[in-house]
Amino acid sequence: MNEIKTARDKWLTAKSKKKNRDINFETVSGLPVEDLYTPEDIKNLDYMKDIGFPGDYPYTRGVQSNMYRGRLWTMRQFAGFGTAEESNLRYKYLLGKGQTGLSVAFDMPTIMGYDSDHPRSLGEVGRVGVAIDSLEDMETLFNGIPLDKVSTSMTTNAPASILWCLYIATGEKQGVASEQLTGTIQNDILKEYIAQKSWIFPPEPSMRLITNIFEYAAKHVPKWNTVSISGYHIREAGSTAVQELAFTLADGFAYIEAGIEAGLNVDDFAPRLSYFFNSHIDFFEEIAKYRAARRIWARRMKEKYGAKNPKSWLLRFHTQTAGCSLTAQQPENNIARTAYEALAAVLGGTQSLHTNSMDEVLALPTEKAAQIALRTQQILAYETGVANVIDPLAGSYYVEALTNKMEEEAEKYFAEIERRGGVLAAIDQNFFQQEIADAAYHYQRAIDKKKRIQVGVNEFIDPNEELEIELLIIDPEIERKQVEKVGKLRRDRNNLLVGDTLDALRQAAQGTENMIPFILECVKAYATEGEIIQTLREVFGEYKEKPTF
Numbered sequence: 001m002n003e004i005k006t007a008r009d010k011w012l013t014a015k016s017k018k019k020n021r022d023i024n025f026e027t028v029s030g031l032p033v034e035d036l037y038t039p040e041d042i043k044n045l046d047y048m049k050d051i052g053f054p055g056d057y058p059y060t061r062g063v064q065s066n067m068y069r070g071r072l073w074t075m076r077q078f079a080g081f082g083t084a085e086e087s088n089l090r091y092k093y094l095l096g097k098g099q100t101g102l103s104v105a106f107d108m109p110t111i112m113g114y115d116s117d118h119p120r121s122l123g124e125v126g127r128v129g130v131a132i133d134s135l136e137d138m139e140t141l142f143n144g145i146p147l148d149k150v151s152t153s154m155t156t157n158a159p160a161s162i163l164w165c166l167y168i169a170t171g172e173k174q175g176v177a178s179e180q181l182t183g184t185i186q187n188d189i190l191k192e193y194i195a196q197k198s199w200i201f202p203p204e205p206s207m208r209l210i211t212n213i214f215e216y217a218a219k220h221v222p223k224w225n226t227v228s229i230s231g232y233h234i235r236e237a238g239s240t241a242v243q244e245l246a247f248t249l250a251d252g253f254a255y256i257e258a259g260i261e262a263g264l265n266v267d268d269f270a271p272r273l274s275y276f277f278n279s280h281i282d283f284f285e286e287i288a289k290y291r292a293a294r295r296i297w298a299r300r301m302k303e304k305y306g307a308k309n310p311k312s313w314l315l316r317f318h319t320q321t322a323g324c325s326l327t328a329q330q331p332e333n334n335i336a337r338t339a340y341e342a343l344a345a346v347l348g349g350t351q352s353l354h355t356n357s358m359d360e361v362l363a364l365p366t367e368k369a370a371q372i373a374l375r376t377q378q379i380l381a382y383e384t385g386v387a388n389v390i391d392p393l394a395g396s397y398y399v400e401a402l403t404n405k406m407e408e409e410a411e412k413y414f415a416e417i418e419r420r421g422g423v424l425a426a427i428d429q430n431f432f433q434q435e436i437a438d439a440a441y442h443y444q445r446a447i448d449k450k451k452r453i454q455v456g457v458n459e460f461i462d463p464n465e466e467l468e469i470e471l472l473i474i475d476p477e478i479e480r481k482q483v484e485k486v487g488k489l490r491r492d493r494n495n496l497l498v499g500d501t502l503d504a505l506r507q508a509a510q511g512t513e514n515m516i517p518f519i520l521e522c523v524k525a526y527a528t529e530g531e532i533i534q535t536l537r538e539v540f541g542e543y544k545e546k547p548t549f
Contacts, residue, residue, distance in 0.1 A: 004038055011036075024451060028282040028443070029240035031405055037397035045400055050295070054390045058298040060291050060403070061391040062349040063314045068387035074352035075377045076153055076318065080105035080130035081364050082478045083485075084140035087130040091145060093367060097374055101183075101352060103153040104141070105129035106163070111198050113159045113537075115530030116482040125479035128364065129155075133486045134528045138166040139173055148176040152183035153228070153318065153352075158200035160187035161209050162529050165520045168221065184225035184274060184318070187213060190251040190423060191230045193543070194432040195237035200533060203424050205540040209515065210255065211262040214269035216516040225274040227255060228318065234432075235278035236324045238440025241289050244278060245406055246413035247432055249296055253414075254423040256305050266305050270312035277350075279341040280322040286341070287393060288402035290317070290348030296407055319345035320354040326361040330456035331469055334358040339376050346386055347393055353377055363471040430546060486528060493526040501525045502535045509539040 015035070025033045034041070045051070052058060055065030064070060077099055080087045091102055107129040109121035115133045116125045125131050132138055142152075147170065156163045164185045168178050189206040192199045199206070210227060217226045231248030239247065252273065259269050275293065279286050297315035301307040321341035326334040335358050342355050355373040357365035365373070381387055393399045420426045427433075446452040453459045505518040522532050 001040065001043060004040060008036075008038055008040070027241065027285040027402075028280060029242040029285060029409075030442075031242070031285070031402070031409070037401055039397060041397050041401040042404070045404070050404075051394060051400070057302070057310070057313060059294040059314060061394055063294065063316055063351070067349060067390040068346075068381075069390065072381050072387060073346065073350055074101040074151065074318075075099050075374060075381075076101035076103045076151075076352045076354055077370060077374055078103040078105050078155065078320065078354050079365075079370065080107075081128075081472070082126040082130065082474060083482055084130055084132065084137040086126075086478075088141055088143055088145070090367075090370075091141075094370065094374065095145070095150070097371055098378060099374055101151045101153065102145070103354060104155065106154075106156055107131045108198075110159070110163075110529065111156060113162075113200050113530060113533030115486055115528045116479070117486050118530055122479065125482050127474050131478075131482045132163065132166065132529065133482070134489055134526050135166055135169050135173075135523050136485075136489055136526065138163075138170045142170055142174075146176070147171045147174055148180045153186075154183070155186045157186055157189050157192050157196075158198060158206070159529060159533055160185045160189075161213055161516060161519055162523065162532050164213065164224075165516065165523045166529075168520065169523050178221045179223070181221055182223045184228045185213075186230055186276065187227040188230045188251065188276075190254060190427070191233050191248070193427045193545070194234060194247060194251075195239070195436060196233040197545070199543045200537065201540040202543045203427065205509075205536075206543075207258045208262075211259050211264065212514045212516050214259050214264060214272075215262070215514055217272060218264075218268045222272075224272060225316075226269065226272045228274050228276045229255065230276040232276050232278045232320050234436065235280060235322065237436050238324075238443065239436045240439045240443075241280060241282065241285050242406060242409045243413070243435060243439060245289050245293055245296075246410040246417075247435075248275065248277070249293060249300075249410065250414060250417050250423050252297065253300060253305075256301070257422075260305070266301075266307050267309040267312050270301060270305075270307055271309060271314070274351075275315055275317035277317050277319050277345075278322050279319050279345040279348075279350075281325045281337060281341060283340060283344050284399060284402060285406075286344040287348045288399055288406050290319075290345075290350065291391075291399070291403045292406035292410065293317070294349070295403075296410060316351045318352040318354070319348075319350040321345070321356045323356050323360055326356060326358070327454065327457050328361045330462065330465060331358050331362065331467070333456055334361070335372060335376065338373060339380070342376060342380055343384075343386065346380060347391075349391060359469055359471060362467075362469075364474070366470050366472045368470065428546065489526060489528070497525045498522070498527045498531070502527055502531060505532065506535050506539060509536055 051060045054062040108124045110132045114121045213226050229252045231244040235244040294315045298313040301313045321338045338355050355376045357369035357373040359369045417426050501522040508518045
């Protein structure tokens, strides 16, 4: 090490005569980047304790011993728009193009628990995702798609328990037992309070619904990932990579603690928790983030929460390239941005990946844009050779030093969250919200002052640029048809049975029983999502956020 230090000092002397570019060399998180990394920067690293082998604790190099040499990541494009019929056609189109998993985007009324014919839904039906009001819609959405052959991810949080029950009931209609179903519900209500803001109930009953799902899934839907703890939306709200890492893992710890407090054995539910991360444009910082996340999770699960099952120690994650990094200016440049971000996700060891379409900053993707995004993943997987070697950047002085730094910075946040009384208390104090707002402000200021270059936005601008790409237009007629459909459902179904199942759910919510079996009976009777949510809303109330400023 002394020899290296001597050589480095000599090199520094020679380098001091060279002029650097006039910028701040730092990551997007603001971590300083040295000009060169050497063994000195990782001299305290213990290979077996801190890095190890792929598939071995603490999983820094990946959760599988052979990673992509055994199986490539799942290519799961987030899609949904208009009615269930239209989204069903898009899913079949994507599966026909080689996509290997489905990811359902719901419209805002569905996300907020309102039926399509509710006055607050009008103007939003089917616009940013598919409209799902009842079991009838869910059956249509997966018509001709065998649920025992495809893994489905559903991006839903406040109403996750209901949409999950709709999926289970749809499987039963297809003759697929719940034990055979594979997929994920996002079900991460904590990040809604922190970042995305699509909540319904206050935190306490929301956490009860989540632990009810843990318990029910362990017995009846054992292959299902019950929560996808999401840093993606925290990042899209403006956080740094360090904040995304720390806040997301803190949410994960909160779910673990809630499950334990509910009387569950940690090893009965922890193996089905998964993560969902963003892949932003700072290539090495993103890779280090994923490697640090796996190591932190494994250590906490084993050493703090006493998990005995090695599957509880594994941090498995889906990644989506950063929508917030895309630009409306020169939108074709977004293809290149997405490719670099996808490469970072793969080198970081993701288990599944969504690549954004170049037009997503302007509208929902067209078929052509969605196909280019999927082809970006396929080129990465089949042509570049990056999937042939496991964690090829391990041992890089920079990547290992940055992984250590990310872990160190995350631990500082964990200590601060604990000092404030935990995640729910920190939400109540607006701690996360203020930290993210500050980070977003500093990032935008850097762009405004050209301290950070964004091609086509603050540099390399084309003053004569004209938008020449096709955009997806949602037909307003879709809303009229969906409103008419839910009205017909209410007229044709057995409304006495619907009323009885809703009453039973209300009583369960007022007590302490697991609510999932009651919700399942409601959806099988064709109660609508809005009716089920309203029943729970009358018991639990609605969450009101304290103003940040």
